[in-house]
Amino acid sequence: MFIKQRPSWSVPESEVTPESVYLNRRKFMTGAIASAAALSIPGLVRAEDTRPGTVLDYKAAPQFSTDEKPAPYDAITTYNNFYEFGTGKQDPSRYASEMSVDPWSVEVEGECANPGKYALEGLLKPHQYQERIYRLRCVEAWSMVIPWVGVPLAEVIKRLEPNSDAKFVYFETLNAPEQMRGQRSLFSTIDWPYREGLRMDEAMNELSFLAVGLYGKTLPNQNGAPIRLVVPWKYGFKSIKSIVRIRFMKEQPKSSWEMIAPSEYGFYANVNPEVDHPRWSQKMERRLPSGVFRPNWIETEKFNGYGEQVAGLYKGMDLSRYY
Amino acid sequence: MASAVTNKWRGIAGKCLVFGLALLPLGFLVADIINANLGPDPGQVITEALGIAAFQLLLVTLAITPLKKVTGWSGWLRYRRMLGLFAFFYAALHLLAFLQLILGWMDLWATFTKRPYIIAGAAAFLAMVPLAITSTRRMMKRTGRWWKPLHRLIYPAAILAWVHFLWQARSDITEMVVYAVILAGLLVVRARWFGVSSLVPLKRT
Numbered sequence: 001m002f003i004k005q006r007p008s009w010s011v012p013e014s015e016v017t018p019e020s021v022y023l024n025r026r027k028f029m030t031g032a033i034a035s036a037a038a039l040s041i042p043g044l045v046r047a048e049d050t051r052p053g054t055v056l057d058y059k060a061a062p063q064f065s066t067d068e069k070p071a072p073y074d075a076i077t078t079y080n081n082f083y084e085f086g087t088g089k090q091d092p093s094r095y096a097s098e099m100s101v102d103p104w105s106v107e108v109e110g111e112c113a114n115p116g117k118y119a120l121e122g123l124l125k126p127h128q129y130q131e132r133i134y135r136l137r138c139v140e141a142w143s144m145v146i147p148w149v150g151v152p153l154a155e156v157i158k159r160l161e162p163n164s165d166a167k168f169v170y171f172e173t174l175n176a177p178e179q180m181r182g183q184r185s186l187f188s189t190i191d192w193p194y195r196e197g198l199r200m201d202e203a204m205n206e207l208s209f210l211a212v213g214l215y216g217k218t219l220p221n222q223n224g225a226p227i228r229l230v231v232p233w234k235y236g237f238k239s240i241k242s243i244v245r246i247r248f249m250k251e252q253p254k255s256s257w258e259m260i261a262p263s264e265y266g267f268y269a270n271v272n273p274e275v276d277h278p279r280w281s282q283k284m285e286r287r288l289p290s291g292v293f294r295p296n297w298i299e300t301e302k303f304n305g306y307g308e309q310v311a312g313l314y315k316g317m318d319l320s321r322y323y
Numbered sequence: 324m325a326s327a328v329t330n331k332w333r334g335i336a337g338k339c340l341v342f343g344l345a346l347l348p349l350g351f352l353v354a355d356i357i358n359a360n361l362g363p364d365p366g367q368v369i370t371e372a373l374g375i376a377a378f379q380l381l382l383v384t385l386a387i388t389p390l391k392k393v394t395g396w397s398g399w400l401r402y403r404r405m406l407g408l409f410a411f412f413y414a415a416l417h418l419l420a421f422l423q424l425i426l427g428w429m430d431l432w433a434t435f436t437k438r439p440y441i442i443a444g445a446a447a448f449l450a451m452v453p454l455a456i457t458s459t460r461r462m463m464k465r466t467g468r469w470w471k472p473l474h475r476l477i478y479p480a481a482i483l484a485w486v487h488f489l490w491q492a493r494s495d496i497t498e499m500v501v502y503a504v505i506l507a508g509l510l511v512v513r514a515r516w517f518g519v520s521s522l523v524p525l526k527r528t
């Protein structure tokens with residue numbers, strides 16, 4: 001029998017506010033119009049929630065979820081770093097609709113037994129979706145709690161059967177300047193496409209997640225539709241969005257930020273308050289949403305509080321050198 | 324006599340207009356704060372808006388002399404001090420917003436010694452302080468022949484503010500390039516009209 005040890009940061013299922021409560025709260029706020037409409041249509045028990053996206057079928061994964069309060073949907077979908085659509089925090093929510101995500105396919109290549117071009121549906125079909133409420137810590141010293149829906153990265157990787165030479169997994173975002181205005185900029189220092197990578201053992205860690213949804217529905221484009229990585233113990237830029245390529249590699253790939261500013265951003269990018277960044281102190285973070293008069297500062301935790309799951313990956317490594 | 328009076332009123336009306344315009348960025352910000360319209364991270368938005376207002380006003384202040392030269396109307400000069408003081412006002416608010424809303428007055432030493440973009444911003448701000456202090460008529464008299472060379476500190480201040488802006492860029496520098504073109508334009512016309520030495524602070528010419 002397999003008895004799972006409950007990590008300290010997890011909470012019993014009963015304590016996690018059910019997702020329906022958020023939906024309800026939201027619905028309540030959309031006000032009388034929606035409820036009046038619902039009441040006037042016979043047989044329609046609940047008012048449809050007005051968020052875009054397709055409703056997903058998933059199971060909660062409380063053992064991987066924090067009990068902290070998720071940021072409101074609007075905060076998660078209007079405050080984004082997705083430089084393919086501009087560097088302003090609101091640019092992605094304004095312009096990401098210019099990207100077409102259906103149909104979508106992911107090219108799998110490199111050191112594995114099952115390379116090829118996978119339609120998104122084919123890549124995901126065998127897996128049961130889970131909801132995981134993770135903390136996301138940006139290197140800019142802010143953070144949010146986000147209820148993702150998706151599948152463990154390890155499950156997908158196992159099906160692709162990497163061989164013994166696969167020491168790293170490399171990911172690429174869509175490169176489509178005609179759909180992504182940020183890529184058309186003359187003065188961008190990013191060499192598109194956006195690239196990220198993980199060491200194989202990091203990718204196989206139970207926390208590594210491929211998200212396809214948010215708050216129970218498919219991802220809005222600005223959050224990295226239709227499929228994105230979520231590695232919650234690393235700074236947000238590691239969680240690459242709108243993935244079109246997965247490559248298993250022998251050598252350590254270079255990530256986009258490493259290419260631009262190697263002295264600021266390393267390959268590992270683990271959340272670590274002890275390692276200073278040349279721009280932002282990493283000791284504290286603003287947990288969003290934050291207020292003007294009462295900024296919501298909290299102390300940043302090593303590995304974003306997921307040390308129990310991941311600290312073992314870095315045993316013996318000097319994390320101030322491998323930042 | 325009559326025309327002197329209308330001129331005086333015109334001057335006051337012009338000053339009120341410029342004053343009102345210069346307050347607009349603050350007005351928009353306050354309205355956004357009241358309406359909770361700044362998104363989930365208001366401290367960051369406020370800090371950025373004040374920083375860009377300070378920098379833009381600095382550039383407008385620098386544009387006054389060229390405007391006078393191009394239009395042949397010396398009335399522009401009337402607004403220069405006010406614009407410069409507004410630039411300083413926004414820079415001071417920008418610094419305060421950063422300390423209060425982003426930093427929470429924590430980690431001050433590391434912030435001001437280890438972060439290149441902050442050091443550039445702080446240097447720009449420090450260069451603006453003596454200009455604000457010596458902007459009154461009385462201080463103008465007291466500083467006498469030193470006033471003009473002292474006030475050339477506005478050039479390094481503007482350049483440092485731009486460097487500060489550039490160094491906080493993550494990846495895309497389109498905006499910084501646009502401002503670089505404007506700033507370079509303003510400096511180059513001055514150098515051409517009045518000689519390079521007219522740009523050197525603290526040098527009496």
Ligand code: HEM
Nearest residue numbers: 371374375377378414418421441444445447448484488491
């Ligand atoms: C001690 C002085 C200063 C400090 C500590 C400071 C700090 C900051 C900080 C923290 C940011 C936001 C950076 C980011 O999040 O990436 C910023 C942006 C900026 N600052 Fe300053 N600053 C100072 C002085 C100045 C001065 C004097 C000016 C102009 C006259 C200025 C103009 C700007 C501009 C234009 C931005 C960019 C705003 C944007 O992103 O749109 N700063 N500053």
